[in-house]
Amino acid sequence: MCPAVATAQDNEAEQSADLEQIVVTGSRIARRDESAPSPIMTVGEQFIEDTGQVNVEATMNEMPQFTRDSSGGQGTGGRALLDLRGLGATRNLILLDGRRLPISSSSGVVDTNVLPTSVVRDVEVITGGASAVYGSDAVSGVVNFVTQRGVEGVNVDVQYGNSMENDYASYNASVTAGAVTEKSSLFISVSSARQDALYGKDRFDFFQLGIPSSYIGTGTFVPSATNLPDQAVVDAMFAGYGYGSVPNNNNLGFNDDGSLFSQTGAVNYMGSDESDYRIVNGNVRMPVQIQGMLRPQTDRKNLFARFDYEFSPAVTGYAQALFTDHTAVTNSGGTLTQFGTPTIPVTNPFIPDDLSTLLASRADPTAPFSYNARYVMTPAKSWDENYVTQQYIVGLEGDTGFRDWTFDAWVSWDNSRHNQVQHNAVFLSRVQTLFNAADGGDSICAGGYNPFGLANVLSMSDACQSYISGDTHSTEELQRTAFDVVVQGSLFELPAGDVMFSASANYRNDEYYFSPDKALAEQDVQAVIAAQPSAGSSDVTELAAEFIIPVTDSFEIGTAYRMSDYEYSGTVNAYKLDGLWHATDEIMVRGGYQRAIRAPNINELFSAATGSQVTFGNPPSGGEPCDVRTAARAADTSGELRGLCVAMGIPVETVDNYLFPTTATATLSSGNIELQPETADTYTLGAVWNTEFGSNQTLVLSADYYSIEIEDVISAVPGLTAINKCHNLDGSNPTYSTDNAYCQLLSRDQDGYLELVRTPYFNLGQLATDGMDFQVNYKLSTGAGDFSVHSVITYVNSYEVVTLPGDEGVDEAGTIGFMTTPRPKLRAQTSFGYEKDAMSLTLRWRFTDSMDDRSTLTNTASTVPGVPSYNKFDLVGRYRLTESINLRGGISNLFDKDPLVVAGTPGITDNESYDIVGRSYFVGATMSF
Incomplete structure (x- = not known):
């Protein structure tokens, strides 16, 4: 793990005309250093292997900038999603070599199960918005998976893992082969992975x-x-x-x-x-x-292939195929x-x-x-839940013949079919x-x-x-067609150097179809909410330009602008202005401002009335507010809440003994073609110190402040919010009136039981978060071996949510609750490494800060306990047996740390934040031929 910065040696090497130009995530301009005005974290191939996970999503979610997104549950598909800054999986953009990956749902999210770990060389994460460069969805940032290049020979990788209880086995195997000739290269990887269920x-x-x-x-x-x-x-x-x-x-x-x-x-x-x-x-x-x-139990088979052919010294053609068959039970x-x-x-x-x-x-x-x-x-x-995902890309890249300008033009076709x-x-x-x-x-x-x-x-x-x-059978299918062209190079020369630019144009069309089982559509399936057929399509045409302007030998300014013309949202703009200053050979200062957008996705635009559930938990800390066992009813000394419960439909004969029979009820949401895009303002400011101590020590320190403010947030009215606000749990209905807007969203049956919460999509509230990212990379080389420390730390200063227009903002930072996203203020991932000759050992420490219970935000007298800080340690070892055989193995949750109890309720935890598997292990081997 390391920030994307240039070392002093890199800067010296830039003087060489033979140094290859590269593209750093966050820009489409190729350049001869890895300096970036936006904070970028790089996760390498070895770190991915050392986690022992069978998919890259689990690896990335070890990093503190990401919030874990549940991948199991009642018919949720076992998708592996990424969520930067906890702003939602729909607000970060997932790329493969700078190109969009296929979407896996009508919400436009990417299932990273489509990516075999065998083809990933490293992962570059830019946090803080990148819509001006990459387009809609890049609000919280971009995750760019970079594939292997120049592969020659055959590489076989096998891995097995299990819990110490022998009840959570995983298997992963891949074969990667490549060949390079004078004019062409071919790279093919096939892999299979399985993760058993944990009951x-x-x-x-x-x-x-x-x-x-x-x-x-x-x-x-x-x-x-x-x-x-x-x-x-x-x-x-x-x-x-x-x-x-x-x-x-x-x-x-x-x-x-x-x-x-x-x-x-x-x-x-x-x-x-x-x-x-x-x-x-x-x-x-x-x-x-x-x-x-x-x-969930998951089975996945992946195929990735890329072929490059040089038609002439100036033009190379390429074709790429990605195929995944993934089933989650x-x-x-x-x-x-x-x-x-x-x-x-x-x-x-x-x-x-x-x-x-x-x-x-x-x-x-x-x-x-x-x-x-x-x-x-x-x-x-x-x-x-079976997903068959395909992506096919063909393109041409090379020199335009004008100055140093290069081009890259491609067409892609994606298809994701989900059979449930x-x-x-x-x-x-x-x-x-x-x-x-x-x-x-x-x-x-x-x-x-x-x-x-x-x-x-x-x-x-x-x-x-x-x-x-x-059995019931439902099918959804998503299809995307895209055309892209990018030209980049230098425009003219200033005293401090060339002004670099890129210009791009692209077109995307998304289509969606959903056909539920007849019994499901008719609400004939017990304990599963009805879903109706839906379909829709949307397209966008975009033009963008980006410039890097050298002001002095040590200071440059970057700017970009993108105009997007959406079929339903109309024309919207994204832009950025940032700067990069090499204050000394060792110190770099960076920062900038970006206006990002997120256009409404197909689900938000077109979904038919679709059922789901809202879970409110058990009394007294949770529960349906009219239930006599809840803290709300216990505190109702004036009888106003009781009166509202009667007015909403609970018979007066039973209101004093009213018990809600379960922990959830139904919600019903539907699309809205009148939605407008979300807009976000992102600010970053940071510095990197890259230095050496003598000939055997290197140190890289980085600190970056970020602030993201999102307006016109597209969301369904949260079901739990509607319930709580109607019943005045946060002061939203002080008169306890049934005419309250939130009460109008609730329906009760003839016996008074809460049976439905309507949750329509609107441009509703606001989201705002700010904090600091820190990275530390230290290496000491001695005769006894090499010692290293790599640490990524995220501190969240605030996470303010304005759910509906006119509401007061609620700062969720430092809180956790039942069935809510945890918001720890401090998370850290630190690795302590030792390497000697053919052997290496790494102790990895993951820290999650203590949190108060979410109920304290609306009830200062709440006695529901929070959670203490959580520490989890993993130990990984590697050994190079021969030049062509490498062995690895590790123990996760080395000290068998138990999960923490959430909301003070036995048996309740956050399955994604705390380890519910217990101590586990993995062993693996890589063989090259």
Whole structure:
């Protein structure tokens, strides 16, 4: 890891006319040094190998400038995304050799699974915006993967890794071959990588209580607020069991002997408190995280090829192909009766006698009743997410014949096809058919469906399981066509040197198609929110120019301008002005200003009404605000929140005992072709000190300040924000009025349960962050070997979020919360190295600062604990066995550091910030022929 700077020796070497010109990320102008006015971090091939990861995303997310983006979960595709500065994966641009990589979703994000590690020589990261040079999306910066060049011979690389628990194996193998002749070169790499899944049950000690759900395998009767059982009958029944009274609106579960139990308080509960069930805070719950995958299973096959041919000394043609077949398997546990609750008629033959007694005591004894459960008799719902991604590029590059001007012109075609299969989907219509059948469904499938009690549920026949469940198939496809041409060289000479320039023109067209399964579109799939077909296309034409102007021998100014004409957003401009000053041979000062843009992507423009979920966690620290167990209701001494809950639809008869049954609800978002591009102002100022101490010590220090301010942020109204603001958790609705704009986004069902939050896309708020990046690179050569220290440190001074127009900004820096992005103020990655002859050792230390709980931002009296600082150490060794065989191996999480508990809730952590795998190892070998 090192900043992109020029050493004193490099500066001397610049005097040689034979020194090859290079292009530093952040500019399209080739030059004879690696000096850059923008902060650039370079991650080398050895660092990538030393992490032991099977994809480059995991490697890059070790760096403190990146925020980890979850790649697993319920049908999320296992994408490997990069997120610079925590501003979102849509706001950084991912390139391969300076060209855009194929997008993997309608949101325009790049799945770095398309990149085999075998072809990556190094990675250059420019932080702080680069839209004027590269176009839309480069708001927080650019990540440019640089491929191998001039490969000759055959290189074979193999690697195996696993956890010390032997439950998280990974495999990676590649073959790279190349040949170079007088006029041509050919480079081909094929690779295969697999990462096994990590299941919650494999980390039972930590996750045994993770996300306790009220949807349980025994099933529960959900009383209707407008048709409750008679309280006297309920009292008499539980007195007969030997217990006191329970409220008549409590969910009542079914013991295997036909008796009832109160889920709240676990009154008369006869089940066991083992593996699948827990008494959590006195209530019967079924923890979710031990049911499914914590990390997805992934299988990936990559092909990369490039062919160059010199047609003449002035013109070279090239062709490049990238092909990836990537499948991720995700699993989120048992299906539950959510997003379409089944009802059971009172004529169902399986209803136990005690439940019949209660049903008969209702005001309307013949009305069907609602039933909540987790379908534990069917296998857990899982998804196969298969991506086939292709990119083909053909181009010409060479000399124009005018002065020293060179050109590069190419056309590219990308295609990403995503086939999603949900296995073991439970169909509401089929379940309802069995419930409504006079014989309980026995005439439809053997035994029918008896949902009352765990033993009855688990005895469901294979025929009935097959009847109510099956697979769904959905497809989305993205296609991009692009034309680019770049000319660069010198314009004229000034006393201090040549004025260098580049000019470019490009055109891009993106097309998107999504076709969901019919059952999914009709909301017939339990626990998965409906999605509708959608399609759209958008194009952009751009012109850009860039100049480097030498003012003196030691000072230069850079400027760039880009005009982009979008089909729907119209014409927008991006520009920059920066400077680079070599104050001495050892000290360089750099800084600049950039105006960056991000145009709305296809999803934001065209998506049909698309369902998702908003998770608000468990009471008391989380939960649906009207739930009587929440801190909000406990603090409602005036009764104003209670009154709002009634006005929003919770029956007054049940509001004082209202319990929300789970930790999430549905959201519905849709596209908006009236959106305008986001605009960002980025400022950087820094310095680099590059020096030597004697003949055996080198030191490079860099410090850079950054500030990024984004206006007209495109976002769906955050579901959790709408819920909190409607219920005045942050003071947004002080009159507790149902006319509040956020309350208008919420819908409750007839029993008062929060069933939907509408989250439309608009140009809403603002994002602003500022901080400092530091890099240290030190090397000492002695007779005993070479010692080195490489450190990258990021300090976030502020991360201010203005969610909606008129809102006060909230500074999230230094906070973390359940299901929210962590914002540590300080993160660091430091490597201590030792190298002697054929052997090297590296101790890598990753530090994450302590954080307060996010709830403290809106409630200064919050008692929810934060997290302490976190330190993780890895040890890596390398040995050159022969000139053609190199061995490597390492131990990750050397001291087996446990993940930290988030929000003070057992079983809850941030799976991306803290190591949930535990101590693990890898071994690998590279062989050259």
